[in-house]
Amino acid sequence: MALQTNISTSHHNPPLHLSHLKKSTLICNRLFTLFHSIALILLFSFRISSIFTHSKLGKNQPFIPHLLAFISELTLSFIWFLSQSFLWRPITRTVFPERLSDHQLPPIDVFICTADPRAEPPLGVMNTVISAMALNYPVGKLSVYVSDDGGCPVTLEAMREALKFGKMWVPFCNKYDVKTICPQAYFGGPEMGDHQFRADRQKIKEEYESFAHKVTKISESSSCVSNKDHPAIVEVIVDESKCDQIKMPLLVYVSREKRPYHPHHFKAGALNALLRVSSLISNSPYILGLDCDMYCNHKDSARQAMCFHLDPDLSSSLAFVQFPQTFHNLSKHDLYESEMRSLFKTSWHGMDGIKGPCLSGTCYYLKREPLYELPLKQEDINLEELKQCFGSSNEFIRSLYKKYNSKMDLKKDLFELLQETKHLASCEYENGTKWGNEIGFRYLSVTEDFFTSFNIHCKDWLSVYHMPPRPSFIGSSTTNLNDSLIQATRWSAGLMEVALSRYSPIIYGPSRMPILQSFCYAWLSFIPIAFIPLWILATIPMLSLLNDITIYPKVKNPFFFVFLFVFVSSNIQHMREIHSSGASLQTWKHEQRAWMMKGITSHLYGSTQAIMEKLGVKEANFLPTNKVMNEDEVKLHQMGIYNFQTSSMFLVPLCSLVTLNLLAFVVGIIRMMFHKDHIDEIFIQTFVSLYITLMGYPVLEGMALRKDKGRIAPMISCYSLVFSIIILSFGKLLVMY
Numbered sequence: 001m002a003l004q005t006n007i008s009t010s011h012h013n014p015p016l017h018l019s020h021l022k023k024s025t026l027i028c029n030r031l032f033t034l035f036h037s038i039a040l041i042l043l044f045s046f047r048i049s050s051i052f053t054h055s056k057l058g059k060n061q062p063f064i065p066h067l068l069a070f071i072s073e074l075t076l077s078f079i080w081f082l083s084q085s086f087l088w089r090p091i092t093r094t095v096f097p098e099r100l101s102d103h104q105l106p107p108i109d110v111f112i113c114t115a116d117p118r119a120e121p122p123l124g125v126m127n128t129v130i131s132a133m134a135l136n137y138p139v140g141k142l143s144v145y146v147s148d149d150g151g152c153p154v155t156l157e158a159m160r161e162a163l164k165f166g167k168m169w170v171p172f173c174n175k176y177d178v179k180t181i182c183p184q185a186y187f188g189g190p191e192m193g194d195h196q197f198r199a200d201r202q203k204i205k206e207e208y209e210s211f212a213h214k215v216t217k218i219s220e221s222s223s224c225v226s227n228k229d230h231p232a233i234v235e236v237i238v239d240e241s242k243c244d245q246i247k248m249p250l251l252v253y254v255s256r257e258k259r260p261y262h263p264h265h266f267k268a269g270a271l272n273a274l275l276r277v278s279s280l281i282s283n284s285p286y287i288l289g290l291d292c293d294m295y296c297n298h299k300d301s302a303r304q305a306m307c308f309h310l311d312p313d314l315s316s317s318l319a320f321v322q323f324p325q326t327f328h329n330l331s332k333h334d335l336y337e338s339e340m341r342s343l344f345k346t347s348w349h350g351m352d353g354i355k356g357p358c359l360s361g362t363c364y365y366l367k368r369e370p371l372y373e374l375p376l377k378q379e380d381i382n383l384e385e386l387k388q389c390f391g392s393s394n395e396f397i398r399s400l401y402k403k404y405n406s407k408m409d410l411k412k413d414l415f416e417l418l419q420e421t422k423h424l425a426s427c428e429y430e431n432g433t434k435w436g437n438e439i440g441f442r443y444l445s446v447t448e449d450f451f452t453s454f455n456i457h458c459k460d461w462l463s464v465y466h467m468p469p470r471p472s473f474i475g476s477s478t479t480n481l482n483d484s485l486i487q488a489t490r491w492s493a494g495l496m497e498v499a500l501s502r503y504s505p506i507i508y509g510p511s512r513m514p515i516l517q518s519f520c521y522a523w524l525s526f527i528p529i530a531f532i533p534l535w536i537l538a539t540i541p542m543l544s545l546l547n548d549i550t551i552y553p554k555v556k557n558p559f560f561f562v563f564l565f566v567f568v569s570s571n572i573q574h575m576r577e578i579h580s581s582g583a584s585l586q587t588w589k590h591e592q593r594a595w596m597m598k599g600i601t602s603h604l605y606g607s608t609q610a611i612m613e614k615l616g617v618k619e620a621n622f623l624p625t626n627k628v629m630n631e632d633e634v635k636l637h638q639m640g641i642y643n644f645q646t647s648s649m650f651l652v653p654l655c656s657l658v659t660l661n662l663l664a665f666v667v668g669i670i671r672m673m674f675h676k677d678h679i680d681e682i683f684i685q686t687f688v689s690l691y692i693t694l695m696g697y698p699v700l701e702g703m704a705l706r707k708d709k710g711r712i713a714p715m716i717s718c719y720s721l722v723f724s725i726i727i728l729s730f731g732k733l734l735v736m737y
């Protein structure tokens with residue numbers, strides 16, 4: 001297919017990167033937005049007139065159901081409207097890293113966060129560490145920091161082993177130009193090459209196995225647990241067993257001080273401690289942020305990122321280069337939408353065409369500078385003021401104005417330096433400073449990536465999204481309903497914390513960034529409010545049907561086609577998006593289902609959590625997702641069968657709503673059969689119930705047909721029955737108003 005592309009280049013000669021804009025997609029998107037908007041305006045006009053004339057509708061036409069239906073339509077339209085900003089100007093990019101020479105490359109500090117050795121097995125974390133050390137980058141310009149929020153001695157011990165193994169692994173990767181630089185992933189792949197290579201590969205494989213065995217063994221010990229009460233630990237890992245012939249990136253272990261009752265601000269707190277500690281040790285101007293399960297899968301990602309960071313036209317205003325998150329454990333039926341396709345394959349490209357994608361927590365190359373707001377001119381520098389802002393450490397403040405440290409001074413003052421870093425990683429250090437509020441990663445929300453990113457963009461920084469054909473980073477995604485819903489609840493809470501704060505993008509954004517960009521951020525922060533229309537649509541049409549109330553236009557009414565158009569057009573838009581990101585139509589079904597399931601449960605609970613935090617009745621919480629695989633679970637996941645082993649809090653609403661809609665559908669059909677003249681009136685409502693029943697079919701199957709471990713337990717079905725009765729009695733109230 002011939003693509004009409006608009007290419008814009010950087011002014012480096014020859015260019016370091018190109019960006020492509022597909023004009024045809026752009027025109028198509030905008031026309032679509034136009035037609036859909038017109039349909040929505042017509043739909044509102046129907047609603048408004050039917051609400052205002054409801055008194056004329058007769059005694060069977062109460063007001064509340066119409067009002068609720070209108071609220072659901074308004075909310076959905078609002079979300080839809082904001083989401084159009086992502087389709088305004090999507091772009092893609094190409095880079096030419098071979099045009100950069102080694103001496104140009106700036107130093108990079110890699111930050112790897114881990115929090116819980118039980119949920120995040122140390123062997124997996126070490127694979128990430130090793131893959132980062134094997135990046136194709138000048139050795140002296142790469143430092144790897146591990147933040148261990150678990151404060152676990154096993155992680156430290158594992159790092160010593162990782163450095164030893166790394167000394168064999170990195171030369172092997174260099175010698176054979178190995179692409180998969182994460183050992184675990186590499187040995188899971190095919191083996192190709194000549195005799196010499198096979199022999200070397202076999203040798204290094206044995207070394208890896210022995211390393212993996214050691215780490216697994218120490219991970220089984222009773223000391224492999226989280227410690228929530230300990231002083232700061234900072235250690236530069238050195239390998240004494242071999243002389244220092246093989247140069248390796250600097251490897252540093254950091255576990256900030258933890259005390260019960262002292263708020264530690266989860267991952268953002270860990271990252272800020274790393275920012276300070278690393279500034280005394282290597283102080284590189286760029287940071288590669290990684291979650292502990294996200295290994296480097298492309299040795300050139302750092303060089304690719306530098307194609308943007310070193311472009312003379314872009315450099316001074318570019319805050320970060322974001323790569324997509326990709327996952328090794330997806331199933332071809334992505335039941336729980338763990339792939340986050342819409343974000344990484346659509347939304348981020350869209351934002352990239354405005355002022356850049358949102359920071360995504362991991363897989364980013366971020367400049368240090370946007371996290372600090374420093375007085376740039378020498379005469380503006382006031383030490384006291386700086387201390388109030390950045391804390392009491394003179395050493396740290398000096399680092400702010402210093403170029404990165406070379407390894408030379410490091411050896412000399414290591415002891416003193418480490419003392420100071422412990423002070424920087426202590427609980428007390430941030431007291432009374434601006435850390436987490438105006439500098440560093442922000443604490444307001446448990447989705448620290450989202451909120452920090454919003455702050456950076458508000459200050460007019462740019463970002464870039466780069467999605468090379470070979471994934472640069474690969475991690476593990478959630479593979480069961482329970483983990484997915486818990487994770488979605490945390491995200492919902494985090495996003496709503498921002499949406500409900502004074503930094504709400506819809507209010508705080510427009511004066512500080514292009515309007516379309518603030519719409520993108522607003523859309524992201526308002527994702528959770530989808531619970532409102534979803535709950536309404538799952539209950540009101542169904543209850544109205546059961547209680548003889550008509551809330552949608554009759555088939556003969558011209559507005560019927562407006563509703564039909566809106567429904568069909570929004571789904572076609574979704575399908576078109578899926579198609580253009582290369583996924584199959586199955587994905588449409590799975591994404592619709594996941595959206596409904598998460599909307600009914602996670603978004604509701606997350607929003608409630610955020611509201612309770614706002615009222616001061618509950619504290620924020622960050623439960624790391626589980627990265628340990630269970631064989632039965634993996635099987636179900638690969639076969640595309642839902643695993644309903646989760647709490648009743650999640651299951652009961654789902655079971656009740658699906659069953660009630662099935663009931664309503666049956667009642668609707670019976671009524672249509674016996675009173676042909678009713679078809680006209682109840683057609684849409686019956687259809688809504690059918691649609692929800694079909695979307696919820698796996699739930700019905702889980703309740704009634706399945707016998708395996710992943711089914712829905714009979715006890716849950718009993719609770720659901722009780723809950724359904726409550727909903728039905730609520731329906732009786734509706735009729736009255």
Ligand SMILES: O=c1ccn([C@@H]2O[C@H](COP(=O)(O)OP(=O)(O)O[C@H]3O[C@H](CO)[C@@H](O)[C@H](O)[C@H]3O)[C@@H](O)[C@H]2O)c(=O)[nH]1
Pocket residue numbers: 113114115116120147149265266267270290291292293360361362446447448449487490491494622623624625626
């Ligand atoms: O108190 C904490 C909690 C978590 N983490 C680390 O944060 C990372 C992300 O946590 P994970 O449990 O994997 O959460 P996910 O939901 O998978 O993470 C997504 O969402 C987070 C925000 O909620 C972002 O920070 C992540 O980058 C993004 O991948 C992991 O490396 C954890 O070790 C900490 O360092 N300290």
Ligand SMILES: [Mn+2]
Pocket residue numbers: 291293476625
């Ligand atoms: Mn994760």
